[in-house]
Amino acid sequence: MAILRLALQSLRNRKATAILTIFTVAVSVALLIGVERVRTQAKESFANTISGTDLIVGARSGQVNLLLYSVFRIGNATNNIDWKSVEDVKNHPAVAWTIPISLGDSHRGFRVVGTTDDYFKYYRYGQKQPLSFKEGKSFDGLFDTVIGSEVAKKLGYQLGDEIVIAHGLADKSFARHDNLPFKVTGILSPTGTPVDRSVHVSMPAIEAIHIGWESGARMGPGVKPEDIDPDLLQPEQITAVLLGLKSRIQTFALQRTINEYKQEPLTAIMPGIALHELWSMMSVAEQALLVVSGFVVVAGLMGMLSSLLTSLNERRREMAILRGMGARPAHIFFLLISEALLLTLLGIIAGVTVLLIMINLAAPFVLSQYGLQLSSAFLSQHEWMLIGIVLVAGFLVGMFPALRAYRQSLSDGMTIRI
Template sequence: MTAIIRLAWQSLLNRKATAVLTILTVAISVSLLLGVEKIRTQAKASFANTISGTDLIVGARSGQVNLLLYSVFRIGNATNNIDWQSYQNIRQHPTVDWAIPISLGDSHRGYRVIGTTPDYFRYYRYGQKQSLVLAQGRAFETLFDTVLGSEVAKKLNYQIGDEIIIAHGISDKAFNRHDNLPFKVVGILAPTGTPVDRSVHVSLPAIEAIHVGWESGARLGHTPTAESLSQAQFEPKQITALFLGLKSRIQAFSLQRTINSYPSEPLSAIMPGIALHELWGMMSIAEQALLAVSGFVVIAGLMGMLTSLLTSLNERRREMAILRAMGARPVHIFFLLISEATVITAAGILSGIGLLYLAMAIAQPILQTQFGMVLSLSAPTAYEYFLLGMVQIAGMLAGFIPALQAFRHSLSDGMTIKV
């Protein structure tokens, strides 16, 4: 068998151009198959790591996916707000260790503005319970301080000390900007690969202050100056949602039931992990479609290899005749063709893996910067090895067709050894 594989390798070397093109076809299909699988799994991991260490998210009564989308991913809007007194009551519950209130509704040049407290920088976790880190500056302290996410600062070219104008609502137009109350950039967060990078953070009192004189989303009354507002004390009347960390995770279900039946107003408490799982499940059709497309590409690559082997059979009849004359049996010819298919497939798989990791190394910083997706150069997983094994077996099976034809030709041509 070793001699047959060596002979198959020598035969491929004699047809270098065709062999290289066939190997490249298989390599591209394999790299696409593994690439889709790696992006799928790592996107899912990155998606799940958007928030961690938070036991419950509380918002106005709505579906858990909607609550997750607007509170964590800054997509969409809340059905209602939460009364500040309700926040205080939940915060003082004996099972609650910490609480982070957030207020949404304003924006800056397409990026969402989040009103919150300093506890946001202390307790908010992402990834594997990683804390938020300030790359530059400090957290907000005075009324009109702001801390920017890394993407906001990079895309809009902001530095510490710059001033920004916040707009009322998601649409940033001249008529709804709080242009008489600029905020000063005092901090820029390190990249996290989460929606935090695309957020502008201000204090909850600042959200109240900039809306003095605004009614029903329009500037109807007198808007005080920044100096006069800085002297006043502001307490939020309402917030959009709050993140809760509990003293013991075992108490999460009990507190969830308590909040869901809160008597003062209709509230919903969700567990981020369960909501993330449901949200990812809604996108499973696209996930399966990507896998199907990559599977068809692999089939196309193997069909290309099969076509190459079949095309070369007529040109190699003299080669087969010489092999028969030297004592090779039809079964040897059969295994020779299968060995060629095996070697081509194996070389294509190895080349495909190398091509994929080269592409990942190049794309890694681009994906992290543009899409906030961390693509790690990890070794293939057990499932990926399974996929590669299936490709190898499929390549060997594809070699049966030209091998069977060569077996039949060697008999029908009467290529027997003359004594």
């Protein structure tokens, strides 16, 4: 304890240098733990986007591409699939439920998803959590829409508001279906998934707004709502369909059957395997970020080593006086080690504290902009391990000046000219 008190007093006497060293270590630790937390949270967020869905069926494509546009609303489909094919898949004895999805339109930067009521009944995210309504209900009329929580929050929509959907992803005046506005009838509760950033309409509504459109352009003034018969609005093609099976034992057999479908080229993927492949593709960038943050920690510890070595040359008389007062070489050694450990520990505490504050402040923005749910929970087991490694590294760094001070003789210290 006497050595620890002496180390604290020594650091107080070199306050400016100690604060700069603690700041350097804090920044490096905050970056290291921050990168690790973003990495793990991003992985969990990807994994929690969809659950309880056994297969996703779309046009012939790579499984990652199919996963990206059907679940994450990223990119576009290589092709659509015929409604007849969807009906064949739906009528297969192994299929319990289906969720058809039609993409291609947008509203002020948010993707429009054409689907059915089964979407709200069977879609699951996280640990098989169902979708729930914060306000309102599912679409009842032809031009009703259900919006995600982020759409409502960012655009300030409430129940009863009218919105206009645009053809394609560019929300330009000439591409808007302004002759057929939609009314908001439901707002979903937050999920932390792309559902929050989606505008949901019925499949017949998708067909209705494209009456009189050819090759992405409106031909003529456009149809009026009262002139549309909802019973005649049968989709011809959709983008993808999510499947739930009666028994998971049948997953591989049905996947093979769909992939060998004769009427048109289809691809059936298992979301879990596709997610694993997607994350494997991103692992190079993920590991690179972790390595860079590791080098930042090394640079911070090297700065601490430089500070300790520089101050050691100025403290040789102090060491000599301590020796003259009866301190043994081991005491000098543990004094320097204690200073290094204190600097490292204080830097770790400061870095973790700043990181948790920044996560709490940035979490709403990151969720709204990137759909990533950052946890403000305290350190995980893996993060504790990283901190332990940093602390051990600080101990090893402190050994260099400690060994040097240990080897300095009493007479060498007393003969220094000032």
